[in-house]
Amino acid sequence: MTDNPRAEDEVVRLCQDLIGIDTSNYGDGSGPGERKAAEYVMSELTEVGLDPELIESEPGRASVVVRIEGEDSSRGALVVHGHLDVVPANAADWQVDPFAAELKDDCIWGRGAVDMKDMDAMILACVRELARSGKKPPRDLIIGMLADEEAGGLKGSHWLVDHRPELFEGATEAISEVGGYSVTFEGTSGEQRAYLLQTAEKGIAWLRLVAHGRAGHGSVPNDENAVVRLAQAIARIDAHVWPREYIASVRQLLDGLAELTGITYADDDLSPLLTKLGGARGFVEGTLQDTANFTMLDSGYKHNVIPQGASASLDCRFLPGHEDDLMATIRELAGEFVDVEVVHRDIALDAPFDAPIVEQMKAALLAEDPEAAVLPYCLSGGTDNKALQQLGITGYGFAPLRLPADLDFAPMFHGIDERVPVESLKFGTRVLSRFLANS
16 A cells, blocks of 8 residues: 555555444443544544544544535535444344454445445545545535434434534535445346435334223233233234325436336336335335334233233334324324324435536446436435434435445345445445545
8 A cells, every 4th residue: 555545545444444343322322332433533534634523422422523625615515424333233143243344255244334334434535535635625525423323313413413513514515325326227228227316315203102001910801901002003003004105206216217127117016117126125115105113012021910001112204294194193093092202203305306416426426337327216214414404404315336236235224244345335435536526
């Protein structure tokens, strides 16, 4: 390696180093936190002459932010952000140690390789190269490595927006995770690669259903059993058919796929078209309507005691403009004996695909992969762009990766044996560097 390596020459090292720092977020405050990873980011940025700030929302919950002056600071600044935390990993389920950052089969394996220490490494590599060059980007860049995204960002992005909004002063747009990766399918003229650029994301409503009843002995009939009341509410909600609505980004994606594949689709039968997306199909299917999935149950303390209460956790995701209708539907289905409590909520996002920044993303991708197509899509999950929207910052998902056609990439988000191909990482670094130099 030279004294001044290119971004793509050091992105693998950066990715491995970040994966090797366990930043598991259990959602209950019991994890290791992001402080060690934030200190690593600080050292990589200060080494090239930048002056980042490490900010803790509470001990151990650390984010890093640095502003890089652009040629024209009167233009709206661009926020380029990633999160440092990861979801937990059970090592017994994996082929490799999830925090060893092992190189295997030309991939970097480990928790965060996909979500999202790969993008963190790409950002760091590009920023380090930019700083070493002494060149200014076209406009101010605000680089953020944030805490707590995997638990809703309350100790990361939302905390910064609420307590340190000046860090994002003048920013108008942002890019982050879960967009810009490729899918490959049989098109009208042979094998076709398309990059899915995230322009929208569903809103979040994490709810707790609490059923109330009469406690009693397990041997005595009880027509006010809280467990039964909860089970009935669960069954009603699970059986509910949420109506479909194709928002603009989803419709554009479907139309684009139809044109590339030559498949005519009907709104009530998308299977032939969505099959072309491989593992990404689930992400798209999650954006065709609102969703409500039960994730946890809690009730009782002894086999022969009927408890007076029972609760369930419900993960709801709603399309833009649907929050009020979703909440009203859940409350109606829950019934009179079940309370619906909001544990966490966040907004839906919908940004235009017809925008100059999107054209710059397209140009950066197509410069490296000129035969590809670029299509918009809506994310069924959420990102830290939700918090930045509170400051009027329009967010997109753009973590560019050219992926092998046979790699089932999307299911690795929060999955087992998470890994990113080395060549994909280098490709993404070249694309991101080109984008930052021309944005």
